[in-house]
Amino acid sequence: MDYANLISGGHPQALPEDRPLMNSRVLGMVNFGPVFQKPVLEEGSPFLSLRMTSADEKGFVEQWTAGPAQASVSGDLVYAHDGEYLFCAAEIPASERCRNLTRETYLAAFELMDELGYPRLFRMWNYIPRINEDNADGLEIYRDFCAGRSEAFELYGRRRHLPMPAATGIGAQGGNIAFFFLSCRSGRVTFLENPRQMPAYTYPRQYGPRSPSFARATCVQHDALGVLNLYISGTASIIGHETVHRSDLMRQCDVTLENISLLIGRDNLIRHGIETPADLTLRDVDFIKVYVRHAEDIPAVRRRCREAFAPHANIQFLNADICRSDLLVEIEGIITVPLRADGTQDGAGLKPRWLVHEETSDQ
DSSP, X not given: OOXXXXXXXXXXXXXXXXXXXXXXXXXXXXXXXXXXXXXXXXXXXXXXXXXXXOTTSOOEEEEEEEEEEEEXXXXXXXXXXXXXXXXXXXXXXXXXXXHHHHHHHHHHHHHHHHHXXXXXXXXXXXXXXXXXXXXXXXXXHHHHHHHHHHHHHHHHHTTSOOOOOEEEEEEESSSOEEEEXXXXXXXXXXXEOOTTXXXXXXXXXXXXXSOOOOBSEEEEEETTTTEEEEEEEEEOSEEBTEEOSTTOHXXXXXXXXXXXXXXXXXXXXXXXXXXXXXXXXXXXXXXXXXXXXXXXXXXXXXXXXXXXXXXXXXXXXXXXXXXXXXXXXXEEEEEEEEOSTTOOOSOOOSOEEEEESSOOOOO
8 A cells, every 4th residue: 555645645445335355454544644534445444544734744554453354334334353353433424513423423333343243342532623613502512522422322331331441532633523443352351540530421511511431541451462452541631620730831741641650550550450560651651642732832742752751652743632622732652561471472462553654853
């Protein structure tokens, strides 16, 4: 596949929607670039293009790879699965109010998980253009979206309990609302909260008619492989349920990093029944996406993050609006932890590969 063409705004050719494909090892691909395109099947795998950069910025493709997979389309859902993992992507078409479409698209995704036998939803990403603007009723679009998402979890939960997964809800520079998610068939899945943050799904009414539906992180442990993966949700400068250090970029950045440190710290992991051979710190976090509200703030945030995270960590910085208008930065990431004393493992669980067209400079 011509990734350079995709990043610069080229479109893949969609395959017939009624044609399942076998033996691709790519579960799904997400292009972070200057053009939005709804999910399609491209060369046997789901492909979604998000408008997350300007035309003169360099983007990247996030590729999720697993075992030989079968890919197909079900209504608005484009997906692939390999017997252990399911990747699914969907677009929520533009409308004056997104609540109902969000609810119905999410419910369709939950039904697909059931139908295919991947009940353990562990990570979701939601990209929402105009996230802080108002809809036709004067309700913030993010709050409108959250209402539909919450209703989907509630309706589905009446039939089968579905815990809140780790998630990111972030702005996009254009296109329609889109999401993609990962679920699994086996493995031990644990959902984590942060002791100094109120669970998002219990936020008070001041944040909208329905609370956001996500956990602060998800741990997926495969004892047979000798590995666990910790998926950290989009994290920001929030203590309790309140934004702290409004208008202070670097203090918000520091609180965000402190929140991640506390979330992945040994005490919090033990509180959730998770034991690791060694303490986890920010130096263990990889595949980090940093969303920064104001483009001119990216160099300062980049310098702070490069100090906090390991030199070898994969980090991408994206200019995006955050889910609250007073938040200036949000950070997510993944940790892979070998569980055996000798550090050996028979697999790496599920983590992405990033195909970057060109490194972004610090200038």
